[in-house]
Amino acid sequence: FPCFDEPNLKATFDVEIELPEDQVVLSNMPEKSVKKSKKEGHQIVTFERTPIMSTYLLAWAVGDFEYVEAFTERKYNGKNLPVRVYTTKGLKEQGTYALEHAHQIVDYFSEIFGIDYPLPKADLLAVHEFSHGAMENWGLVTYRTTAVLFDEKTSDAKYKNRVAYVVAHELAHQWFGNLVTMDWWSELWLNEGFATWVGWLATDKLHPEWNVWPQFVQEGMQTAFGLDSLRSSHPIEVPVKDALDVDQIFDHISYLKGSSVIRMLASHLGQDKFLAGVGNYLKAHAYGNATTNDLWSALSEVSGQDVAKLMDPWIRDIGYPVVTVSEEPGQISVTQSRCLSTGDVKPEDDKTTWWVPLGLKSKSGTKAISFTTKKETIPEIDDSFYKLNDEYAGFYRTKYPASRLATLSKQLDLLSISDKINLIGDAGALARSGDAQTAPLLSLIEGFSAETNYLVWSQVISSLATVKSVFSEDENVSNALKKFTLKLIKPTVTKLGWTFAPGEDHLTGQLRALLIQAAGLNGDEEVIKEAQRQFYAYAIGDSSAIHNSLRSAVFQINVKYGGRAAYNAVKAEWASTTSIDGKETSLRSLGRIEDIKNAEDEDPLATNLLRDLLDFISTSVPTQDVHTPAATLSINPKTRLGLWTYIKENWEPLRERLGKNMVVLDRFLKLSLQNFSDLETEADIAAFFADKDNRGYDRTLGVVSDSIKGRASYRLRDAEPLLEWLKANQYA
Incomplete structure (x- = not known):
């Protein structure tokens, strides 16, 4: 073409x-x-x-397709718009769930943007081998099967959330990206950051019971913080001179930091005012191109504020601040400085002064105050309770005095779901960067043993998993952290049990799956025994033995403890499953293998399961999916080094196979290599790639290097005080 x-x-x-x-x-x-x-x-x-449109949006598809169809309630040019989900033969009924959402979302976006959906049809197509999640071709959106198909009989319920959100994200592009397109790739965030934010907005509209904004801060913001705390991050708006650069900026900065700062601005201006400005921007540039400054101008006009002045540092500079709080009688001082996960902020790293909306929460309500200097004093503070960054609306970390964090951990009933995620997420990040230690994080987390919300628990488990991963080579710390986790979660695991009650809400089911998996992987014998009982019944033909939403947990627990027999059974499941998410679940689970080598053999690839799995990934797994087992192998301390050894030994064939699509190779390398915590491996990775042509994944190698250095300095700095705390509290 x-x-x-x-x-x-x-x-x-x-x-x-x-x-x-x-x-x-x-x-x-x-x-x-x-x-x-x-x-x-x-x-x-x-x-x-x-209509007049950009070349990247042109699409055609040929196949043995069938479809399900619905019509919008609104009329477009006097007619109800046909919305269809196309699949290959035999799968159309699994498109019904996406269809129910799609026609409502088209109407919702037409309403909030004040611009009717611009085309005479809206088709969604499930594509079986697809390297991305989806692609927003105008009028013919293509999706990876797990992002658009859902089978009530066999699918894990967590995919409901994924389908609803991805459908909304891609339909948002029909306006933001397709009708109005960024002028050049450097402003990709205008497409992706906005579609991410408004995709969650639509999901929240259709599913208020899902608490999607706390989900966004727990999954989206925390991920963006992780990448943007590295020196090798990049500004949201980044110069692009080369086609291979374009693929590399489709990353967590464009999507997740982009949407986080949009959410921050929308919260500051008020959502209605913000959407009115967005509508004006879309109308002014319909069928054309626009820049970040065009969006700021439209928002300034409706709000009467200088939006460019507030937002330019967030868009054009790298990083974000940590706001440090110091307390004086009746007042607090706040200081902002660059947040780096390595903790070694130099003067040249800390040149940006951001506009920081403080969102000061107290018993009497929330004050919308902000600061744009390095240091500010805030008077009239209610010492009995206050918290900054209400609802986690601002894209920054907050460092409280240790005594205040301890007080807040006893005032959880005054905090929202997002506020709780904020406290845990920030405490974990500050421990990693050296601004604090791991002990206060664990003390804080101990206070959450009676928590009932899935998203708060998800942040707890995620923060603990990072600590465990960094200290996984230290057996004493590792075993003590497992003990800590089991003591924390056991009462809730027991209370929830294994049975899904009819009519039970979505998030309770998700919590059960999360905590059963955590309990099993951390060695809870009762949970392991029940998971093995269910797995055996399933393996000999009782397809109802494992609940759909527990399949991932049960498979992972069995692969971890079940040796070759469980490994072979899950591998066979990958080959035979007809469930849409079954292949993804099987691949994720296979990475939990532990029976990988003979004790006397020093070669990390010497045996059995790991080499078998890596050969299987290299030859049989479609390239779009190779990152899924690689991600689990990388977080598994027993297989992490073997995975890297295999990549080195088989680099040429791997590069040949995966490099046909640089996105696939880039993603595979990042997920495979970012979880080491020692400088020797960092040096080995750098030396291996030093003489290679790394175009297409050079940014990722920088991210991997920075990630490992940060983790290594955290491990060396905190191992001793962490073990002391674990001993003092009877975990070690």
């Missing part, structure tokens, strides 16, 4: 395709005509002309 593939060179497209008569063809626009081809058994399908 020869063209100038640049976002600001827009055109209309007339599409005509010749194909076998027994196949279906789809494109951006509806069919205009169908005629017989001179070629025997073929037809020629012509489509309506597209």
Whole structure:
């Protein structure tokens, strides 16, 4: 398809395709005509002309497709809009869940943007081998199967959330990205950051019971913080000069930091005012291109505030601040400085002064105050209770005096779900950077043993997993942390049990799955025994023995403790499963292997299961999925080094296979290598790639290097005081 593939060179497209008569063809626009081809058994399908649009949005698909269809409630040009989910034969019913969401979301976005959906149809297509999650081609959005299909009979309920969100994210692009497109790739965040934020907004509208904003801060913001705390991060708006650079900036900064700062700004301006400004921006630039400054101008006009002045440091500079609180009688002082996970902030790292909305929460309500200097004093503080960054709306970490953190840990009933996630997430990050230690994090977490919310527990488990991962080579610390985790979660695991009650809410089911998995992987004998009982019954043919939403937990627990028999059973499940998420679940579980080598053999690849699994990944697993088992092998201390050894030994064939799509290779390397905690491996990785052509994943190698250095300095700095605390509290 020869063209100038640049976002600001827009055109209309007339599409005509010749194909076998027994196949279906789809494109951006509806069919205009169908005629017989001179070629025997073929037809020629012509489509309506597209609106003026960027080249990257043109799409066509040919296959053995069928569809489910619904219509919008709103009328567009006097008609209810047809919305369809297309699948390969036999899967269309699994598109129903996405369809129920899609037609409502089209109406919702038309309403909040004040602009009707611009095309005469909206098609969603499930694609079986797809390296991304989805692609927003105008009028014909393509999705990885696990992001659009859901089977009530066999799917894990957590995929409901994924499907609802990804459908909303891609439909948001039909306005933000397709109707109005960034002027150049450097402003990709205008597409992705906004579609992420508004995708969650639509999901929240349809599922208020899911608490999606706390989910966003727990999953999205924490991930963005992780990458943006590295020196090798990049500003949201980043110069792009090369096609391989474009792929590399489709990352957590563009999507997750981008959406986090949009959420921060929307919270500050007020959502209605913010959306009014967005609507004006879309109308002013419809069918054209726009820049970040165009968005700021539209928002400044409706709000009367200088939005560019508030936001430019967030968009054009790297990083984010940690706000340090010091207490004086009746007042507090706040200081902002760059937050780096390595903790070694130098003067040249700390040149930005951000606009920081403080969101000061007290018993009498929340005060919207902000500061734009390095240091500020805030008077009239209610010493009995206060917390900064209400609802975790601001993209920054908060460092409280140790005594205040201890007080807040006893005032959990005054905190929202997002506030609790804020305290735990920040305490963990500050321990990693050396601004604090791990002991206060563990003391804080001890206070959450009676917590009932899935998203708060998810942050607890995530923060503990990071600590465990960094200290995994230290057997004393590792065993003590397992003991700590089991004592913390056991009462809730016992209370929830294994049975899903009819009509039980979505988040309770998710909590059960999370904590059963955590208990099993940390060595709870009762949980392991029950997981093994269910797995055996399932393996000999009772497909109802494991609840769909516990399949991932049960598989992982069995692979970890069940040796070759469990490994072979899950590998066979990968080959035979008809469940849409079954292959993903099986691959994730296989990475938990522990029976990997003979004790007397020094070669980390010497035996059995690890080499077998890595050969299987390299030859049999579709390239779009290789990152899934690699991610689990990388967090598994028993297999992490063997995975790296295998990559070195098999680099050429791996690069040849995965490098056909640089996105796949880049993702595989990042997930495989980022979890080491020793400088020797960091040096080994750097030396290995020193003489290679690393274009397409050079940014990722920088991220891997920084991540390992940060983890190594955390391990060396905190191992001793952490073990002391664990001993003092009878965990070691």
